[in-house]
Structure formats: structure tokens, C-alpha cells
Amino acid sequence: MKNKILFFSPFFITFLLVSSAGWSLEPSFSSAPSTSTESSKLTEGAEAPQMLLTTEGDSHSPKVSGETAPSYHKYSSVHVDGPYIAMTFDDGPSPTLTPHLLDILKEKGVKATFFVIGQNVVHSPEIVARASAEGHEIGNHSWSHPMLTKLSEEHLQEEVQKTSDAIAEATGKKPTLLRPPYGAINQRIGKMIEEKDGLTIILWSVDPLDWKSPGANVVAQRLIAGTKPGSITLSHDIKPGTIQAIPEVIDAFKAKGYKFVTVSELIALESKAPASAAQSTKTK
């Protein structure tokens, strides 16, 4: 299986080192508006390998670094007037699970957003092409899933640009969104990614912690309970329990009257009315 290959690959060893270094230090989150109720949830789950090294991964409180208002755009949810939500899936494509998820989304008539890892894109470009052709949005999730805040500018640009290029190669479209691995972002790189790479930073407002494999029912209940209009949900299309949960989640969302849009569509629907602090975390 792919995980085993990853596990023994030199890349994976590097991943372990980078990941463990990342977790041993405090992530330097930017001082997003402290009014955001989502700010305490900025701990994107890692893929399974990370579970080998640590039992943590519970929500870390973001460290407010004393930065003033961020000078770049960053969304963890969007203030909208209608019942719109954006479901997002990270860390794929998985050669086996992502096609299954695409089948479910197609059957249910749901559009979603995939934040893909560049090196997985070049392994399975046809899956990314299919997702794009079926109306889903493809966003950049870096080449190898490092904590971007720990990288040199040169290394950061390589992670971002190679991935955008791989997505463009597979789909014919350049991505416009980036989700930083672990939600780790700060003013310096947020601004750089927006200005140099033309990518808007997307976080999330609902985190079922599915990377811990709590079981499909738990994943489903967390997603259903946490979502409200304007939510951006996080989950991982490399986790079997997540794929298993999705049909029930979609049915529950439909029963509540939610309409499914991509993240870019959700942002385009942003209400001009004053945002409630809990719903909009647009930072500029």
C-alpha cells in the first residue's frame, strides 16, 4: 500500500523529521482576528504517518504573536446570506479512496474542494483531472506537507510553485487557493503567497479530527454538528473512515437545506453586510 511505501521512503524519513520538529516547537500562527471562534481549531490533522510519532494533534491554541492586522486575505469561513457551505478534502489524491469519494459526490450532486499535495498529484494526475472536470475545485496544499512557517523563502516557493504547476498540468487550470499544512501561516508568508503566487489562504471552521480515525460515525456527527451557513469543513480523502462517513454527512446537510459550493464560490457569495464576528474571518 501507498502508506508503506511512504513509510520506508527517504522522503518519509524527512517528513518525520520535519514533522517532529514542527510539533516540538510552537507553530507560529498569525494573529487572526481574535474574534474568530474558529481560531482555537487551527490544527489541521495530519495524515496517518504522523500518528506514528505523536499522540497529540488535539487542538492547540494558536499563539498570538503580537502581529497587527494581517495584510493578506485568509478565510476559515465566509459570511453569507444563504445556506451555503464548502466541503474540503485534504492530502490526496489517494489512488483508491479519492475515486470512491468522487463517485459519491457525483451521485449526490455535490461540489467540493480538494487541497492536494503536489507529489500525490504527479502520482495520480488523472484523478485530479477527473475531480476538476466534474466541477470540483483544486487547491494547493504544498508539495510535501511541511510546516510552511519553518521554511526558507526559497524552499517555500518551491513547495508552492511546484504544486501549482502540477495542478495546472493535470487540470489545465492554475489554482487560486492554498491551504497551509497544519494551518500554520503567518503574516510574512501569507503576504508572500498572496502577492508572489496569487493564492488566497484558506483554513477551515469545522474540524472532525478525522486524521485520528475516530470512526465513521464520529466523523459524521462532528461534521454535522459543527457546520452552519458559511462553514468550510475540513476532512481528509486519504482516510477510509472519512469516505465512509460522507454519504451520511451529505444527506444530513441536504436535510438541513444546505447548498454545496466550492471555496471560491463561497467567497464570491460573501455578504457585504457587516459580518458577525463568529462567521467571517476575512482579515482584510
Ligand SMILES: [Zn+2]
Ligand atoms: Zn494536510
